[in-house]
Structures are given as structure tokens and as C-alpha cells.
Amino acid sequence: MEKLDNNQIEAHLKSLAGWSHENGSIIKKFVFKDFKEAFSTMTRIAFECERLNHHPDWENVYNSLTIKLNTHDVGGITLNDIELAKSIEEIVSNS
């Protein structure tokens, strides 16, 4: 998978509301009603990560979930990160 350049990343982020490009990752913070909602959504996301074989750096604090995506193998952002971000948006919007 090829690293995307800054212009390509910004172009993809136009269709990913709330995601920003910071320090070599794409990042979004989600806030849920409570811990149960946050963690159950993380579980759904985790199964999708296994299916895609692509995994987030993420942090859960009570009802918040901060997700950072990058491709460790290439040290940058690839289409795998964009694809996972889109899947996460689907999962969260259907939760």
C-alpha cells in the first residue's frame, strides 16, 4: 500500500466529516451517551478491523473514544486508513 501525500489526504477527508490530519495520522474523537455505548461500538469496530486486517490506535475514556489511524508498516496514511475510517463512520451511524 502506498503512502498518500498531503493533498490526497485532504481530498479524502472532504468526505469524512470530523476527521482531521494531525502528526501523521487521521484522527476523530467520538462522544457517546455512556461507557456501555462507547465500548459496544468499539467491539463492533474491532470485528471490522479484524476483517480488514487494519487496526486503530485508540483511547477510550468513559464515554469518549479517540481514534487515530495510520499504517504502521509504511509510516504514513494509506487507502487502508481511509477505508477503515469510512467503515467506522458506517458503524457509528448505525449504532
Ligand SMILES: C[C@H](O)[C@H](O)[C@H]1CNC2=NC(N)=NC(=O)C2=N1
Ligand atoms: C502482518 C499484518 O498484516 C500487519 O501487521 C497489519 C495489521 N494491522 C495493521 N494496522 C495498521 N494500522 N497498520 C499496519 O501497518 C497494520 N499492519
